[in-house]
Amino acid sequence: MSTNRILTTHVGSLPRQPDLLALMQKKSRGEAVDAAQLASVLKASVADIVKRQVEAGIDLVSDGELSKPSYATYIADRLTGFGGESKGDVPADLRDFKDYSRHLVEIGGVVPRGGHTCCQGEVTVKDLSGLDEDLTNFSAAVTAAKPVGAFMNAASPGVVAVFQKNAYYPSEDAYVEAVGEALRIEYEAIVAAGFQLQVDSPDLAMGRHIAFQDLDDAGFLKVIDRNVQALNNALRNIPADKVRMHLCWGNYAGPHHRDIPLKAIAERVLRAKPRHILLEGANPRHEHEWAVFKDVALPDDKVLVPGVIDSTSNYIEHPELVAQRLTRYADVVGRERVMAGSDCGFSTFSGYPTVHPDIVWAKLASMVEGAQIASRSLWGASAAASG
Numbered sequence: 001m002s003t004n005r006i007l008t009t010h011v012g013s014l015p016r017q018p019d020l021l022a023l024m025q026k027k028s029r030g031e032a033v034d035a036a037q038l039a040s041v042l043k044a045s046v047a048d049i050v051k052r053q054v055e056a057g058i059d060l061v062s063d064g065e066l067s068k069p070s071y072a073t074y075i076a077d078r079l080t081g082f083g084g085e086s087k088g089d090v091p092a093d094l095r096d097f098k099d100y101s102r103h104l105v106e107i108g109g110v111v112p113r114g115g116h117t118c119c120q121g122e123v124t125v126k127d128l129s130g131l132d133e134d135l136t137n138f139s140a141a142v143t144a145a146k147p148v149g150a151f152m153n154a155a156s157p158g159v160v161a162v163f164q165k166n167a168y169y170p171s172e173d174a175y176v177e178a179v180g181e182a183l184r185i186e187y188e189a190i191v192a193a194g195f196q197l198q199v200d201s202p203d204l205a206m207g208r209h210i211a212f213q214d215l216d217d218a219g220f221l222k223v224i225d226r227n228v229q230a231l232n233n234a235l236r237n238i239p240a241d242k243v244r245m246h247l248c249w250g251n252y253a254g255p256h257h258r259d260i261p262l263k264a265i266a267e268r269v270l271r272a273k274p275r276h277i278l279l280e281g282a283n284p285r286h287e288h289e290w291a292v293f294k295d296v297a298l299p300d301d302k303v304l305v306p307g308v309i310d311s312t313s314n315y316i317e318h319p320e321l322v323a324q325r326l327t328r329y330a331d332v333v334g335r336e337r338v339m340a341g342s343d344c345g346f347s348t349f350s351g352y353p354t355v356h357p358d359i360v361w362a363k364l365a366s367m368v369e370g371a372q373i374a375s376r377s378l379w380g381a382s383a384a385a386s387g
Contacts (some may be wrong), residue, residue: 001303004384005375006326007059008368009305010197011246011278012153013071013345014053014064017359018044028069042067043137050141050150053173056361057368059148060196060339063138068128070349071200072155072163073116074273079127079182086118086165091250092209093258100209100255109253117258119164123178125185135193142195148177151196153243154186157234158203158227159355164210173226180234187234191242198236198278202248203227204269209258210250217264224268232273240301244276249286251344253312253354256285263289280343281325290328298333307343308370309363314353322370327377335378340371 016024027033046063055062068074071080076082092138094101103109134152134341142150157180161172169175190197203211208220215223235243248271249259269277275345280286290306298304309317310324329338346360347353355363375383 002339003336004379005339005384006330006335006340006378007148008340008371009058009060009140009151010308010344010364010367011066012060012062012149012151012310012341013068013347014049014062014066014201015269015347015360016064016066017045017048020066024069027112028279037386039133041141042133043131046137047141047144050138050147050210051145052361053364054145054147056254056364058364059152061142061145061147061151063134063152065153065345065347067134067137070151071345072159073119074130075155075183076117076128076164078125078127078186079123079179081119081121081123081168082117082169084118084368086116086167088116088163089210089213089256091252091258092213092327093255096257098260100229105273106254116163117134118167119175120168122168123175123182125182131189135189138195139193140326149196150194151198151208152190152193153198153200154183154190155203156199156203156245157183157228158223159201162207162262163201164323165172176227176230177233178231180335184234184237188237191238196244196276197238198246199231199274200246200248201227201231201272202246202250204272205247205260205262206250207266208260209343217260220260221265222269224265228268228272231370232271235273238273240273240275243274244278245274245306246278246344247270247280248344249280250313256283259285261288266292270296270299270302275301276303276305276339278305278341279307281329282310282343283312287344290325290332291330293329298337303337303339304333307337308340309343309367311342311346314355314359316359317366317370319366319369319373322367323373323377326371326374331376339378340367340374342367
């Protein structure tokens with residue numbers, strides 16, 4: 001919790017350096033890549049990205065998710081049972097605007113589909129070498145850069161089920177439960193390494209207009225209940241204050257008029273164990289939802305981390321606007337229970353930067369400045385300087 005100023009963080013993924021991105025894209029195309037070279041470039045890239053976050057004034061930093069092809073599909077390399085290919089679902093909002101959807105494809109834009117490999121067998125731990133490498137690289141980078149705090153991302157059980165369809169388990173309930181139990185090992189390893197765990201859970205919001213378009217809202221609320229229960233079970237050995245959770249409606253520049261409102265899901269989402277809840281608060285579809293917490297009581301053990309910079313627009317938010325967004329939340333839930341964040345990641349899928357890398361860093365700088373303005377407004381002269 002914030003004690004004398006608004007702390008700053010972000011959702012996790014950051015633009016990959018050109019040399020690392022080139023190697024990752026080459027690997028994704030099935031071309032031969034020198035493993036030692038990739039490991040060396042990745043280690044240097046993580047050190048650089050952590051150092052740059054600290055220099056920008058970000059308090060709680062990540063490894064940028066630099067090693068992962070995407071935040072949800074990376075698990076196919078770490079868990080058994082995944083193979084083949086599953087056809088994804090075009091988001092409902094883009095179905096309503098087919099010409100725009102085609103335009104996005106033509107210009108190389110992000111058109112998310114809930115598809116990748118599928119579940120073809122029992123889900124268990126297969127290979128944690130990728131996790132071990134991530135933890136080693138991040139630990140070294142954090143030791144060198146000395147941020148206020150650090151977190152590492154991991155997929156939620158529910159979002160794995162959105163992107164990797166079940167073709168093995170007798171029910172979705174059994175599938176999500178099995179995925180959660182397998183991911184528990186990764187969750188606990190991240191916390192044991194001394195980092196906060198961030199569980200990325202767009203299934204609790206984005207899932208409504210991608211994977212569960214045919215359900216009514218009441219049916220989707222049952223999906224939320226199931227996914228939250230599976231997540232809480234997977235987190236059973238981890239204290240709540242060691243975990244943060246990202247809620248997301250999809251990190252793409254679409255109309256988003258099919259997004260389920262926060263007010264419809266908030267009470268159920270807040271039953272999840274993580275203390276820190278990162279949610280969208282900057283884009284035009286969700287900026288107004290700070291007001292939801294006038295009616296939905298924030299549990300005493302929760303902290304809100306609203307997005308105060310958008311992750312799909314190359315506009316650089318003015319620091320005064322950032323401060324206004326933060327103080328709105330603080331006025332409702334209390335200044336100690338608000339932190340500054342981004343709507344989503346800035347490189348959710350490797351190779352698809354919606355926001356230009358240079359502008360990403362300018363946005364983060366504006367967020368830091370805005371948090372300082374808000375801190376002075378909320379704490380007065382006693383507000384501590386950033387860092």
